Amino acid sequence: MNIDMLLIELSKETPIPLYEQIYNQIRQDIIHGKLQVGMKLPSKRKLGEFLNVSQTTIEQAYGQLSAEGFILSRPRKGFFVQAIDELAYVQPKKEASKPVPIKKETIDIDFSPGHIDTTNFPFTQWRKFAKETIDESSNHLLLLGDPHGDIELRQEIAQYLYHSRGVDCTPEQIIIGSGTEQLMPLVIRILGEDASFAIEDPGYPLTHHVFSHNNRQAIPIPVDNEGMDVDALQQVDASIAYVTPSHQFPTGTVLSAARRIALLNWASMEEHRFIIEDDYDSEFRYTGRPIPALYGMDNGENVIYISTFSKSLMPSLRIAYMVLPKVLLRRYQDAFIHYVSTVPRLDQHILARFMRDGQFSRHLNRMRTIYKRKLQTLIDTLTPYAPVVTYYGEETGMHITITVQTNDNEECLAEKALSAGIRIYGLNTYRTKKETGTPSFLIGFGGLTDEEIITGIQKLMAAWGISKEPDS
Structure with a gap:
């Protein structure tokens, strides 16, 4: 059986290449039985003229269909629809499922120990x-x-x-x-x-x-x-x-x-x-x-x-x-x-x-001064909350570790911080075996401004219900 032409809708507004549009529509017609096994497809020249596209475009589409086994090329005879074994790989249509709502976290301050100061790069x-x-x-x-x-x-x-x-x-x-x-x-x-x-x-x-x-x-x-x-x-x-x-x-x-x-x-x-x-x-x-x-x-x-x-x-x-x-x-x-x-x-x-x-x-010397200032800002902001909150590890690097005297565990405190728009990192995250003792957290300061450090610590303490000592 022979068909002289194929009705194929092409759009030049879409980013999908023309050959791919042709390939997709012929492929779907074969899968759904609209083009029966043994049918001869139009020649590349005829289909190109009918669709007002180049023969190269048709050749690309036919080539892809042939490579995937949907059509068969017979020398000097043309292209014919190929028999596919029950198309076992074709997925049945599924009922549209309701989209799962994605919980978006609003983070105002991230005390990541891995962030650096990007504003002072030379x-x-x-x-x-x-x-x-x-x-x-x-x-x-x-x-x-x-x-x-x-x-x-x-x-x-x-x-x-x-x-x-x-x-x-x-x-x-x-x-x-x-x-x-x-x-x-x-x-x-x-x-x-x-x-x-x-x-x-x-x-x-x-x-x-x-x-x-x-x-x-x-x-x-x-x-x-x-x-x-x-x-x-x-x-x-x-x-x-x-x-x-x-x-x-x-x-x-x-x-x-x-x-x-x-x-x-x-x-x-x-x-x-x-x-x-x-x-x-x-x-x-x-x-x-x-x-x-x-x-x-x-x-x-x-x-x-x-x-x-x-x-x-x-x-x-x-x-x-x-x-x-x-x-x-x-x-x-x-x-x-x-x-x-x-x-x-x-x-x-x-x-x-x-x-x-x-x-x-020179860059290291300059950044050492900047990070030392940020560290001091962090320590000055934390000090009024002692002895409930203590810190250590301030000699080197771009983060310190704080411990919190509270009845809440690390996971609970991290959740409270996240609810307030603050991301912190519990020490248990880095342990091979979780501990249930005093909650401890990494507080990175490298990527924050002095104002963000002050605001972040104040919001964090408020979320945890920790007040400054009276004589602070």
Whole structure:
């Protein structure tokens, strides 16, 4: 049976391409039996003339129908409707269901510990180095670079680490990656399948997920006011300790000198033991001298140092780095000989110029002053609510931890805060095992203005029914 023409409605107002409109209507006619099996379709020329479209458009539509088995092309004869086995995949029409209402949360203040101050970023200086880098003279940067990251950036990072963190390493030991979550699986792989990991509890949840996603055992070790409990670490069968010693996340505590020595001694006792030191926001310390990195104290090359530019510059830059002990560097080179760097070379060179010119150090000094002021605003606003509300972890970083003396639990307090338009983050969120003791919360201040900090704390206390002390 032959049909001379097809009635197809085309619309040029819709973003759907013409060939797709033709394909959809013929497909539906076949599915619903309007075009019977064995029917010959109009030629591409005739249908194109009838619909006032090009033969190419018809050819695309017929080609898609043919690829999906709806029509069959016979040489020198044309296109014919193909038999489909009962069209078992065609879904029956369903009654329209009522839309499920989506509860929208109105958040006025978000005390996220991960937010940064975006209003004081040095756009003028960054734009200058971006213009200098994105130029015809830099056409070599369009090609793949060193798999460990371009040497220009690794040299700047090595120099920065030596002067700011006491990390004495060569640029060759530095690996550039697009975030801690991208570098950590590489570390896990070179440490071997038999490695078992001790993690801080509470601790950084994203890193904990990395261990589980890579089928590695993660053993929670308690954290107290001196950091990871090394005595507890010695009681478990772990070969790798993952720590945030300069500013423990999320409690904000600093690993004490005694614990640092004990941890390094633990690692040096057996050849296969290593420490992963995540130094993610050590740049912002507000009291006393900067605390040296564990890597700088290590004589036995048992520390893997990891850090990022997410807090110091911007999260969207997606540049992190790790410093490998030489024994692990050789393993890395053997395991990932065919890998390429995951960070665009243009971004690497913009950052390298930014650091070489001294702009990175100036930016850190400026932001340290800004964050210290915000921290003081937060402390001044919280102080009148003592002793019901206390805080700790104010030495370093962009958040503190508060504890609340109340009959309500953490979950209840978080709900009350949310009802008042305030988002806060309970410490139990970061624990492997929930605790029922005094409720504790992370209060981030990096991304808020001074006015938002004051207003947010006042609204939060009102939502919790906590009043200022009379003599405040």
